[in-house]
Amino acid sequence: MSARRRRPLAPPSWLERYGMLGLGLLLVGGMSLAALLAPWIAPFDPNAINVDALLLTPSFAHPLGTDALGRDVFSRILFGGRVSLWVGFVAVGISTGIGLALGLIAGYFGGLIDEIIMRLVDVMLCFPSFFLILAVIAFLEPSLTNIMAVIGLTSWMGVARLVRAETLSLRGRDFVLAAKVAGAGPVRIIVRHILPNALAPVLVSATLGVAGAILVESSLSFLGLGVQPPDASWGNMLMDGKEVLEIASWLSVYPGLAILLTVLGYNLLGESLRDILDPRLRR
């Protein structure tokens, strides 16, 4: 650890610069494609029960084996991917929409409005969000729509803070003043001048948000409070897998691997986007 041997910040190699982005795109693209094309590439109906094929080990016919009801694990993972990605995108759409709107309003108008919105953010951040999600799901039914709405409604605070900070710094810039002088109203200034300049960090946070939402959805489904059987989701497949952990390990390996790879893909993509969109943050 001698100081002399310590290299100064070496310029990142080609692999370092684009490897992360490439891997992220590959994982996200591959998983999205598999989910989109699930009805065509799945060898079996994901919900078709087959009593002659209970808990088969992976084989040529069933590449990832079958579950306790004889359903093809590979097909179920493909269809489960549709659910996960759908939940991820809709939930993030909701949270980003709310976060953007509140952040822009708070940042632009400031004063009491800002104070109220930011205190709401503080309050929401005080709830352990998984507790809040579970509590709400307990009162409503655990349907796909409810899950997406609840995840979205409990995860907008980061975006709101981000957008507010961005708006605050943009509000005093010359081009905003110019627009004001030219007679533009607040709505026009926010939508045309501030929003486009604040989008880069939002895109990064949304990409990372998809990863987070997928993790929350699979956790909920694993606890039996997410996607309801017979529909497949990676989380509820793992819940089934837990029941037969001793005799059918493949059931608790592959769905988890799918979650890991998808979440990893979105995280890598988000981090690379951050580097690309905001060179100041490059380290």
Added chain:
Amino acid sequence: MTRTLLRIAAKLAWVAVVFFGITVISFWVIHLAPGKPTDLQTTLNPGASAVARERLEKIYGLDQPIHVQYGQWVTRMARLDFGRSMSGDSRPVWDKIAERLPLTFGMNIVSLFLTLAVAIPIGVASAWRQGGAFDRLSTVVVFVGFAMPSFWLALLLMRQFGIVWPVLPISGLTSLGFAKLGFWDKTWDLCRHLALPVFLYTFGSLAGMSRFMRTSMLEVLRQDYILTARAKGLPARTVIFRHAMRNALLPVITILGLSVPGLIGGSVIIESIFSLPGLGQLFYQAVMSRDYPLIMGSLVLGAVLTLAGNLLADAGYGLADPRIRQSGGGAGAQSGGQLEAASAATSDAASGTTSGEPSAASSGKEGA
């Protein structure tokens, strides 16, 4: 002195406002369900009899206007009177929660120390040789750690250490015949049962904490005083431990406070997988049986604990960093004070969206 007082007053006002917000939102969640809360309880929970229903109507004061209901509810909360559980035993909610707290707290505190013990050296080492082999390796591990769903890892570990190589118990807190064991055997038995859960808690926070430590350390290493220290010819050890690490550790205090909601949320999954009688499992059971007063009690308690965690972190930061004690008045008076600034950078992780370093806090993985 007046500045400090002002800052404390502002902080207290902030706490009051946030606490009010917490109660309003929790109260709103109760009324989220269609119909009266008591309808829900009685139709969905067959254990609730007509008597229970009547009692509930009275407890919740459902014949009163909504602001009166709210007032009564808050007053009861303040006295830790969360009502009685809807489950068979009908015990007071607070008693049920209180007996579960030590286990959850204990596991979290042990894993917190383990996390710090592992994450700080990793973060410091990665930052010291940024871009070096160790840094690259730890970056890969951190990314995988962030993406790893804790319940999946739990299943894999249960299989590995419970079935393939059966060395650890994979369910419950104690073995059969626990009561007959001596003190040391009891301790050993508990440790064996808690090994995997504590490992999972630790693993869950490790990625975030080590990454955070690395960022913080990199920030410090760029400062002029580090350059000065090195120019003086001080050995690397002195520069790292005396000059850099002590400063880099300050933000970790904040992240500790902010990780409370993540840890509470994570306990639901880990405790239900391993059938551990902690707060998380209690909450999960309450949700599954729609044990309404218990859900509300845990929810409010969780939020209050988080608030307390924030305050402790805030106070700790103030104690540890003299710069804040002296100059924090202005910033503190505005609203959230130091925490506001510090958490702006990190709390995104708490909401799962993450905009700091790769999901700056352990809480990013909350519930996963």
